[in-house]
Amino acid sequence: MQPSLVSIVAKRLRDEIEQRRFPLGTAFPTDAELAKGFGVSRTVVREAVSSLREAGLISTQRGRGSIVIAYTASPGFRISAEELESGKRLLHLYEFRSLIETEAAGLAAQRRTEADVQRIYDALQDGRSIGSFDKAIAADIDFHVAIAEAARNEYFQRIMATIRTATTARALMRFETDRESYVELYRTVLQKEHLDIADAIRDGHPSKARQLLKKHLGGRRYKALLKSALEQMDE
Amino acid sequence: MQPSLVSIVAKRLRDEIEQRRFPLGTAFPTDAELAKGFGVSRTVVREAVSSLREAGLISTQRGRGSIVIAYTASPGFRISAEELESGKRLLHLYEFRSLIETEAAGLAAQRRTEADVQRIYDALQDGRSIGSFDKAIAADIDFHVAIAEAARNEYFQRIMATIRTATTARALMRFETDRESYVELYRTVLQKEHLDIADAIRDGHPSKARQLLKKHLGGRRYKALLKSALEQMDE
DNA sequence: GTATGTCTAGTTATCATACAACATTGCGTG
DNA sequence: CACGCAATGTTGTATGATAACTAGACATAC
Structure with missing residues (x-):
């Protein structure tokens, strides 16, 4: 044919x-x-x-x-879970993600409505009853989605969704054998940080929200990733 | 229409x-x-x-x-030229773009190699002999591509390429009847701004590079876009 | 009963012609 | 010189026709 x-x-x-x-x-x-x-x-x-x-x-x-109007079809911006097996790439993505989410938190603090704030706290509330890995992942997603919505800029929302899809897929692959530790980490560290960020957004403090979000992504988790990436040294 | x-x-x-x-x-x-x-x-x-x-x-x-064979076009983050006909979206994209490119300039100032710097100046050199609209567009693209490469983070490079493809397509559609003014704008304003940014990157001043890039995107062009978007008010 | 061939109906692929809607250019007139 | 109109060019759409392929039904042969 x-x-x-x-x-x-x-x-x-x-x-x-x-x-x-x-x-x-x-x-x-x-x-x-x-x-x-x-x-x-x-x-x-x-x-x-x-x-x-x-x-x-x-x-x-x-x-x-x-x-x-273009010489090649738009490739778009995609992140495959596979590419994040590279420590170097993961570091680069976290650098990029940190910038985006930090700014989104700042914008959320400026632009949030009462409904936005409610949604952010709802995600936190859900997070309090975390008993399983998938619930922890879902609560983390909900929290970051709520911030993206409060930022009121669809490009932040869309890029954050793209990043989140990839990092979630990677987390699912990576924590297959150690989900308990993620749940524990979520309970003991991440929830507290989420709460502080939520407060700053509710109170309309963009600088503080940015600072806290940046610290959130640069804290314990980032350090663990850095260590892990150096161990890999595969690129 | x-x-x-x-x-x-x-x-x-x-x-x-x-x-x-x-x-x-x-x-x-x-x-x-x-x-x-x-x-x-x-x-x-x-x-x-x-x-x-x-x-x-x-x-x-x-x-x-x-x-x-598929329910949606492949996932990821894409920007179509059509969606940028909405003034609100365009503003949102410029807000997003400003953040990205500002940070990329800062990273470029930290991480550039001599070859990177040469490439940035080559793009400027090309820009000096601008005689036509498509050459101006191409020189602008080359300049921003060179900065993205010097930033040494492929996620910045990829998102900047995605944004650039869409904004270039939109510019091509929009300037159909007034290309001379873009060429003039390129010659009289944009090139100077490009040179200042290139100097800051060459000299290794991240803060200054960020400041200049932000100003570049927030200057005359942005103001014209803002005015144009408000006129449209179509969303 | 099973396998093969032929025919029919349906579907996409391509061609040709015609008219509508828009854009640009050139010419004539005031 | 400026404006209006006609002519020309280009895309958008409709219609009718034929070609090339597919699937299923039916007939025939083994």
Whole structure:
């Protein structure tokens, strides 16, 4: 079974765009030109162009034509749990995460509503009855989600969700044999730190919230990760 | 200017797929059914389906039909140029971007090598001979890429690339009728700011690099965006 | 009863033509 | 010189037709 003309044309165009045959922002060939150049019908061209548009490579306006707006499809920002097996990468991610979550806490302290505050304390309340590993993980997630929402900037929310997904997956993989210690850590250390952060957000103290969140991520857990990463030295 | 029927149909279908109206692996409606259901021609349906295919949501075979192969486009953090048509979102992204790039400049000032510095100045050198819009865009990209590399944390690099791809695409769409003013802005303002930032990084002054980068993103361009976003007030 | 071949109906893929809606450019007029 | 209008160009959509493939039903042969 042969590849369709649409997929052939789309791939050819994608390659040409990637090779910068059409400088960013300049006119992309018209439907008619492409149909003539590839020796296909306008239908095939339009379907191929539709997929290029979806890939974010071109932008089209009726009556004006298309322009190239990117040379390659947006890779996006993803973090796989596998890549975090590298100690160096984990350190880099924590450095990055620390910056994001610290600022999010500051914004949350500035922008929180009463409902936001309630939600943050609800997550803490849930955390008090932690009896199992998955409950501890879920409570930790809820707490950080609540802060992200209170920050009122969807890009913080989205990047924090992406980081959290990856770090949660890694924690699930890593603590398979030692969940009790995480639960204990959660009970004895993390909850207290969460409470302090929640108070600072409730009271509207951005600087203090930032400081406490940074300390939270730079505290005991970070030190343990650093130690673990140095032991690995696998990159 | 109204959205095209193709984009309306594609969005509707994307939503339905995300809401699992069609279980994974089962038959997706035929061209004819969709055309009848949406009250549009088969041409529109085929173009919409072409974009769903590109997004990785469906797979199609001649003679058999389509099946749903994923409920959502792959996860992770992405920014489409379209979403940045919303002034509120753009402000949020600039707030987010400012934090990231400011910190990256600081890290670059701490961690840069001589090769990094050379690369940053090379980007500036390229910027001196700017004669066209696409060259200005490319030089701006090169400058920020060089800083991201000097920061030596791949998560900063990756998120900055993601942001840059989206903001570049948006700039290309937005400046279609006023490219000269961007080139002029680049020549008269942005290059100077780039040079100051490069000097601070070369000299190893993280605080100063942060301050200058923040000012760079908070300066004239940001003010123009803020004004433009308020004018829109579309969300 | 089972295997193979043929036919029919259905589905996607492509082509061609036509018209609508928008954008740009050029020309004529005041 | 500025403005308005017509002509031209481009995308968006609809319609009809044919080609290429798939699946299932039915008939035939072993």
